[in-house]
Each structure stands twice: as structure tokens, then as C-alpha cells.
Amino acid sequence: MMEILMRNVEEIGKRDRSLAERVLSFSGDCVDLERAKTGSLTFRFQGRLFHSAYDPAKEAGAQANEILSRKPDWVLLFGLGCGHLAAALVRGGMKNVLCYEPSIGILKGVLSGADLSAVLREIEIFDDVTRFISRVRDIDAFEDILCYSTDPYKAAFPKEAVDFLNRVNNAHITSKVCVQTDIESREVWVNNYFENVERMSCCPPIDVLKGRFKGVPIIIAGAGPSLKKNAHLLKEVKGKAVILAAITAYKPLLSYGVIPDFIIAAEKVDLPEYFTYGEADLSTRLILGEVAHPGMFGREVKEKFVFFNPSHALSTEQARHWGSDYFPAIGGSVTTAALDIAVMMGGGPIIFVGQDLCFGENETHAPGGVYVSQDIKIDRDRGVVSIEEDYVTLKDKAKSSHRLQWLKGLDGRPVASKFDWVTFHQWFEDYMSDLNRRGGPLVLNATEGGAYIEGMEHVTLKDAISTCIKTEFSIDEIIGEAVAGRAEPDIEGLAKSFESMQKGLKEMQRSADSILREIELVKRSVSGNTASPEAMKAAARIKRLEEKLFREAEASAFIWETLTAATCELKTYLRSSEEKAGAVLEDELKATSTSYKRVSEMCGNYAQVVFRAAARLRAAASRSGQEAAAL
Amino acid sequence: MVPHVYLDGIELDFEDRGNRSTIGELIEAVENDLTGARRFVMELWVDGERLPEWRGSTVLKRPLAVYNDFKLKTASMEVVALEGLDLLQEYLRVTRDNVPLCVSELRIGGARADASFSAIFDGLVEIVKTMDALARGGEKYSMDLFKENPALFYNAILRCLEGMRQAREGSDTVMLADLLEYELLPFLEEMEERLFHFNA
Numbered sequence: 001m002m003e004i005l006m007r008n009v010e011e012i013g014k015r016d017r018s019l020a021e022r023v024l025s026f027s028g029d030c031v032d033l034e035r036a037k038t039g040s041l042t043f044r045f046q047g048r049l050f051h052s053a054y055d056p057a058k059e060a061g062a063q064a065n066e067i068l069s070r071k072p073d074w075v076l077l078f079g080l081g082c083g084h085l086a087a088a089l090v091r092g093g094m095k096n097v098l099c100y101e102p103s104i105g106i107l108k109g110v111l112s113g114a115d116l117s118a119v120l121r122e123i124e125i126f127d128d129v130t131r132f133i134s135r136v137r138d139i140d141a142f143e144d145i146l147c148y149s150t151d152p153y154k155a156a157f158p159k160e161a162v163d164f165l166n167r168v169n170n171a172h173i174t175s176k177v178c179v180q181t182d183i184e185s186r187e188v189w190v191n192n193y194f195e196n197v198e199r200m201s202c203c204p205p206i207d208v209l210k211g212r213f214k215g216v217p218i219i220i221a222g223a224g225p226s227l228k229k230n231a232h233l234l235k236e237v238k239g240k241a242v243i244l245a246a247i248t249a250y251k252p253l254l255s256y257g258v259i260p261d262f263i264i265a266a267e268k269v270d271l272p273e274y275f276t277y278g279e280a281d282l283s284t285r286l287i288l289g290e291v292a293h294p295g296m297f298g299r300e301v302k303e304k305f306v307f308f309n310p311s312h313a314l315s316t317e318q319a320r321h322w323g324s325d326y327f328p329a330i331g332g333s334v335t336t337a338a339l340d341i342a343v344m345m346g347g348g349p350i351i352f353v354g355q356d357l358c359f360g361e362n363e364t365h366a367p368g369g370v371y372v373s374q375d376i377k378i379d380r381d382r383g384v385v386s387i388e389e390d391y392v393t394l395k396d397k398a399k400s401s402h403r404l405q406w407l408k409g410l411d412g413r414p415v416a417s418k419f420d421w422v423t424f425h426q427w428f429e430d431y432m433s434d435l436n437r438r439g440g441p442l443v444l445n446a447t448e449g450g451a452y453i454e455g456m457e458h459v460t461l462k463d464a465i466s467t468c469i470k471t472e473f474s475i476d477e478i479i480g481e482a483v484a485g486r487a488e489p490d491i492e493g494l495a496k497s498f499e500s501m502q503k504g505l506k507e508m509q510r511s512a513d514s515i516l517r518e519i520e521l522v523k524r525s526v527s528g529n530t531a532s533p534e535a536m537k538a539a540a541r542i543k544r545l546e547e548k549l550f551r552e553a554e555a556s557a558f559i560w561e562t563l564t565a566a567t568c569e570l571k572t573y574l575r576s577s578e579e580k581a582g583a584v585l586e587d588e589l590k591a592t593s594t595s596y597k598r599v600s601e602m603c604g605n606y607a608q609v610v611f612r613a614a615a616r617l618r619a620a621a622s623r624s625g626q627e628a629a630a631l
Numbered sequence: 632m633v634p635h636v637y638l639d640g641i642e643l644d645f646e647d648r649g650n651r652s653t654i655g656e657l658i659e660a661v662e663n664d665l666t667g668a669r670r671f672v673m674e675l676w677v678d679g680e681r682l683p684e685w686r687g688s689t690v691l692k693r694p695l696a697v698y699n700d701f702k703l704k705t706a707s708m709e710v711v712a713l714e715g716l717d718l719l720q721e722y723l724r725v726t727r728d729n730v731p732l733c734v735s736e737l738r739i740g741g742a743r744a745d746a747s748f749s750a751i752f753d754g755l756v757e758i759v760k761t762m763d764a765l766a767r768g769g770e771k772y773s774m775d776l777f778k779e780n781p782a783l784f785y786n787a788i789l790r791c792l793e794g795m796r797q798a799r800e801g802s803d804t805v806m807l808a809d810l811l812e813y814e815l816l817p818f819l820e821e822m823e824e825r826l827f828h829f830n831a
Contacts (some may be wrong), residue, residue: 049805054813059738066739151804
């Protein structure tokens with residue numbers, strides 16, 4: 001038995017050393033395997049057999065056939081059992097199988113008696129649902145996922161099975177939404193970056209505050225509905241804790257007499273309605289994403305800081321020229337970025353308020369912000385939530401509807417949520433799991449309502465204040481000192497980087513145009529699905545040109561981000577053509593041609609944008625040099 | 632009003648004393664008279680309409696007085712027995728065919744598992760009822776309807792039904808599917824093999 005266990009564990013350890021160790025060190029009750037009539041293995045758990053007492057392999061075969069008939073790209077199993085189903089799926093040609101086993105007692109019992117080393121080479125196994133979900137998030141949003149659990153697992157682990165399904169569903173929707181967000185936003189983000197370069201040179205990167213608030217409590221305020229319950233308490237902590245608010249929470253906090261020390265914003269669109277244009281604005285500081293709308297960089301506030309996004313090619317390439325080497329972990333919302341920034345600043349404890357991540361009684365946000373009134377209707381049967389709201393800048397009521405999703409609430413009962421909040425929630429739980437493993441600072445969730453966030457300690461704000469917030473300090477002094485020591489951005493380095501990009505983009509455009517000419521040649525010499533020798537030669541030339549184009553793109557990786565929509569369109573087309581019995585060559589050529597036309601256009605356009613950005617930067621540097629000389 | 636009663640087209644002299652007789656009493660009286668002739672009532676027409684489910688108690692309890700005429704058609708015991716055997720074989724065949732469908736649904740966690748299981752359960756109940764009626768009729772009229780005494784199978788069927796009931800109550804689909812596939816199905820095949828002189 002030991003030999004079998006070691007063989008299995010060795011195979012698991014190749015992918016996940018820590019799981020292998022957990023299995024080996026587990027000393028609790030394990031299931032005992034029994035022989036079915038055919039000699040295959042089964043076992044009893046909670047008095048019930050998990051596989052047929054007669055022929056488990058035949059049983060698994062039926063299940064695998066059913067699964068494979070639906071042609072999923074991925075099969076996600078809730079429960080490994082004796083591995084019969086996983087083995088049948090692998091035999092049936094399924095390459096992508098992920099398996100979550102909810103009971104380590106079952107897992108160790110099975111691995112001790114059934115040699116699954118061959119199956120374990122082909123599938124990925126997990127015993128930690130958070131890590132499993134994290135893996136699910138890596139699955140391409142375009143791919144189809146099928147979750148499957150046999151009845152005994154559903155009966156023995158009913159809550160876990162429901163949670164598993166909800167979380168997989170949430171994770172996959174998140175991936176799809178992220179792709180959608182990318183499609184809608186990437187080009188805007190790139191444009192914003194180029195627009196912001198002049199102003200960014202005046203904004204210190206947020207990493208100048210690295211470690212400056214060691215052991216200082218940092219309160220991160222979201223604008224969830226529950227903020228109305230405890231926002232008033234924040235007034236008494238002013239000067240004893242750093243208050244960092246999401247831009248949506250700024251005005252609601254002001255209505256309770258609280259001016260946050262920082263406001264964080266990264267929206268690609270301008271949000272003038274979030275500001276007061278008075279004393280309050282001039283008493284606070286903005287932390288802005290480098291791709292935030294240029295209008296945000298124009299707001300008059302006490303001070304502005306900038307942070308660089310790790311998923312933007314321009315930022316990762318150029319951050320060093322801006323004097324930054326810090327890229328906050330971001331989970332899609334500014335409060336997720338705020339958490340990582342607070343950790344970077346050295347804060348502790350970090351306290352969340354207004355981070356509900358779910359619907360309130362009849363609202364999505366705390367009062368006092370940009371929503372004059374809201375009406376939320378939750379239709380549980382249809383799984384839809386409808387929102388009708390009066391937005392401060394809109395004449396007519398805005399209407400929207402979302403697919404209803406569920407999260408575990410503070411009291412353990414499900415709370416109604418929607419995809420974006422669910423995305424943030426997942427990110428928080430992943431981040432907290434990692435932060436706690438690293439021995440990071442204590443994170444308290446003093447949101448008095450809404451979703452439970454695993455890994456955070458849940459307390460009332462009153463308790464958090466009385467136990468953690470005591471000492472006064474001068475935030476202005478700390479920030480002043482940090483900013484004074486800031487290294488100036490390397491404008492020359494940035495300008496040169498832009499010029500090199502411009503050169504690369506022009507080359508790419510030439511290659512794309514050459515590909516388009518070759519495609520025209522191929523088009524003329526094909527009929528139906530038959531290609532002439534000339535067409536074959538042209539296809540080989542296209543391949544070489546593509547390789548050249550991809551090499552040239554390495555100098556301007558951001559260009560692929562501007563082409564996200566076209567890439568996704570092509571990907572969708574290729575998937576649908578795979579499903580067709582015989583994809584017509586002419587259609588494929590048309591799709592390829594459309595994509596390269598877009599590449600050519602984008603490269604031509606951004607070659608000019610980059611050129612102008614370099615010129616503006618040099619001019620700005622020259623102006624500030626002259627001003628310095630005059631002084 | 633006195634209803635007219637016809638037996639195979641011939642009007643009977645039937646007296647409904649005090650207008651209190653029921654259809655059931657009429658049938659019983661007629662069948663008693665027919666015993667010697669080894670015939671059974673096969674069809675019942677009331678006021679020109681054939682009643683398909685007339686053996687059911689709701690029909691048999693109805694008073695005669697509210698109807699005008701009753702037409703009863705009879706058949707010989709041999710014809711009745713053959714029809715009963717056909718029916719029993721049909722029940723067995725349908726139930727046997729339902730088993731793999733139900734097993735498949737149970738194994739894959741399919742949504743139709745409950746409905747197909749109910750069909751099997753109901754089928755088994757009908758099989759037992761029909762077998763019992765035929766066995767008693769055969770004994771009464773000294774007819775050798777089965778190769779083996781069907782009573783030999785009753786206990787096994789009851790055990791099977793009880794096992795399935797328990798598995799179902801415990802939502803143990805693995806056990807239920809095993810019982811159906813590896814116990815009930817071979818048992819039904821064996822029953823067909825051992826009961827009948829010939830197939831319908």
C-alpha cells in the first residue's frame with residue numbers, strides 16, 4: 001500500500017509539492033477501499049458506496065460518454081473518487097481535466113490503495129478550493145467549461161458542491177467579463193497613457209511612499225451601502241489613521257464630515273461629478289492609475305500620485321523611466337489596488353469599510369454620492385437583478401440589468417451580488433490567502449453588512465478603532481519628506497523609448513501591408529478549398545512575414561493591447577470555423593485579411609501618437625528647464 | 632326506471648330491487664351465472680358508450696338506476712387468459728426496456744431518472760397484480776397458464792421493491808442503479824424464461 005501511495009504522491013508532487021506533502025502528512029481517518037464484483041475498487045463514505053458495487057469502470061464509462069458528448073473544452077470534477085471517471089475521460093481523449101477533492105480522508109485512502117499514477121499524469125488535482133478557483137481563472141474565457149459531480153459526492157458534500165459550482169461559475173464569468181473589459185478598454189487605456197505623459201511627469205509615483213506608514217492604521221473606504229452605518233466614526237480617526245477612499249466614497253464621506261487623506265481612481269472615463277471643486281478637493285490627494293482619463297489628472301487637489309498597472313505593456317516597459325518599480329496587484333477595482341498600496345506603504349492594520357460587494361436593501365452605493373435615487377429589483381427565479389437609478393449628471397433614469405450571482409454573507413447566508421463585485425471578492429480572498437501566508441499585516445473588514453471575505457478578520461468599526469487606532473501623527477510631514485526625496489523622471493529615456501516604438505510600429509505596418517498583398521495573391525489563386533502552387537508559395541511568404549512582424553512587435557508590445565478586439569474577433573471566428581465541417585479557405589483568408597488591415601491601421605495611427613507624445617515630453621522638459629533656469 | 636341489460640345481444644330479465652343495485656352487483660350476478668360456461672364479461676357499454684376502465688371501483692360502485700341500458704359482451708375463459716398473458720408479457724417487456732434507460736439516467740445524474748424509475752416501479756406492481764389474477768383464474772378454471780408457479784417469484788419481487796425503496800429514500804442512486812441493472816434486470820429476464828410456455 002505504501003508503495004502505491006508513494007507512486008501516486010510522486011506524480012502529484014510533480015505539479016503540486018505542497019499537496020503531495022499534505023497527503024503524506026495527513027493522519028486522520030481515511031476511507032477503506034473495497035473490491036467491486038469486477039475486481040475494480042470502490043469505497044464507502046458516510047455509509048454510502050461511491051462507485052458501483054458491481055462494475056465501477058462501466059459506470060464511469062457511461063458518465064464519461066455523457067460528459068464527452070457535450071464537447072466541453074474543460075471538465076471540472078468535484079470529487080476524484082477512485083479515479084474511474086477521470087481515467088475514463090482521459091481514455092476518451094479529454095486532455096483538460098481539473099479535479100477538486102473535498103475530502104483529504106477520501107483522497108489519501110484512495111491514493112493509498114489505487115494506483116492512479118497514470119491518471120494523475122494527465123489531470124490536475126486540488127484539495128484547496130481557493131487554489132482550484134485560481135486555476136479556473138487561468139482558463140481562456142473563450143473555452144467551454146463543464147462541471148461534473150457524481151451523486152454520492154453531491155449527497156455527502158452538499159454545501160461544498162453548491163459553493164464549488166457557484167465559485168467556478170463566478171470565476172468563469174469573471175474571465176469572460178475581463179475579456180469584454182479588455183475589448184472595450186484596452187485602446188482607451190493606451191490612448192489615455194499617451195495623453196497623460198506630460199502631466200504624469202509632475203506626479204510622483206506612489207512608491208515614493210513605500211514603507212512610509214509602517215505600523216500606521218490605514219482605512220480603505222469603499223462606497224458600499226453599509227458605509228452609512230459607520231462612516232460617522234471615521235471623523236474621530238482623522239489624524240490617527242490614513243484614510244484612503246475609493247473615488248465613489250469621496251462625496252459620501254464628505255457628507256459625514258470626513259475628508260479622506262487620499263482618493264484613489266483609475267477610471268478610463270472622466271468623472272468630474274465626483275469632485276466638489278471647493279476646499280475639500282484642495283485638502284485631499286489623488287492616487288491615479290496611469291491610464292486614468294486625462295481629465296482626472298487635470299483636477300485641482302492638494303497633490304497627485306500615480307501608480308502603474310502591471311498588465312499594461314506600456315507601463316511595465318516605461319515605469320522605470322518614471323522612477324517607479326512598483327506595480328500594485330489589482331483585482332479590477334480601485335479598492336483592490338488600494339489594499340496592495342496600503343501593504344506597500346507599510347500600513348497595519350489595514351481596515352476596510354463600505355466594502356459590501358453586494359446589493360443593499362434597495363441600493364448599490366452609500367447615499368451622498370452620484371446616485372440621487374435607486375430602485376433595485378431582484379428576481380431570484382430568473383436569476384436577474386434590475387437597477388433603475390437617477391444619476392447626478394443624467395436627465396433620464398438609467399436602467400440596467402445583470403445576472404444575479406451569490407456570495408456568502410457576513411452571517412453565512414447568501415447575499416445577492418453581480419459579476420464585477422464577485423470578481424473583486426474572489427480577488428480579495430486570493431490576495432488575503434497569499435498575504436496571510438507571507439505573514440503580511442492584519443487586515444480587518446469593518447464593513448458592517450455585505451459579503452464575508454475569507455482571510456480578513458471581521459469586526460465592527462467601533463471595535464477596530466478602540467483597539468487599533470490611538471496615536472496621532474502628521475501625515476503631511478510623512479508625505480512631504482517622501483516626495484522631497486523623489487527621483488525625477490527620466491524624460492530623455494522616455495522620449496527615446498517612444499521614438500524606438502515609433503520606428504518599430506512603422507516596420508510592423510510595412511510587414512502587415514506586405515502580408516495583405518500576399519493574401520490578395522492567394523485569394524486570386526484559390527478556388528473553394530483548393531490552392532494552386534502559387535498560393536502555397538504565397539502562404540509560405542505570409543508565414544515568414546508574420547514571424548518578422550511578431551519580432552518587430554517585441555519593441556512595441558502595447559500594440560497588441562490596442563488590437564484586443566480584433567484578436568478576440570479572430571479567435572471567435574477560428575473557434576466557430578473549427579466546429580464547421582469544412583471551413584472554407586476563402587472565409588479564412590477574409591478573416592486573416594481583416595485582422596492584418598486592422599494591424600496596419602493601428603500601427604500607422606500609433607506611430608504618429610507615439611511621435612507626438614515624445615515631442616510633447618521633450619517640450620515640457622525644455623519648458624521646466626527654462627523655468628528652473630529663470631528661478 | 633328499470634334499466635335494460637343485454638348479454639351478448641340478448642336482453643336479460645334483471646330486477647333492480649328498490650333501485651339500489653350497483654354496476655358491480657350486476658357484473659357479479661352475471662359472472663356467477665357464466666361460471667359454468669367458463670365465460671367472463673369482457674366489455675361494458677352503458678347508454679351506448681363503452682367504458683374502458685369499468686373494472687375500477689368507481690364504475691362498479693355506480694347505481695344502475697341512473698342509466699337506461701347496459702350491454703355486456705363476454706369471452707371464453709381461454710380468450711381472457713390469453714389476453715391476460717399478452718398483457719403480462721407486455722408489462723414485462725416495457726419494464727425490462729425501462730431498466731437500462733433508468734440506469735443510464737441514474738448513473739449520469741440525469742433529470743429523467745425519477746420519472747423512469749416511477750415507470751419501473753408501477754410496472755412491477757402491475758406485473759404482480761396481473762400475474763396474481765391470472766394464477767388465481769387458472770387455478771379456478773383448471774388451466775395450466777404458467778410453466779412455473781408465479782407465486783415463487785413474489786418474494787423476490789417484493790425484496791427487490793423494498794431494496795429499491797430504501798435506496799431511493801436514502802437518495803443512494805449508485806445502489807439503486809446497481810439493484811436495477813444487476814438484480815432486477817436479470818431477474819425479469821429469468822422470469823420471462825421460466826414463466827411462459829411460449830412468447831406472445
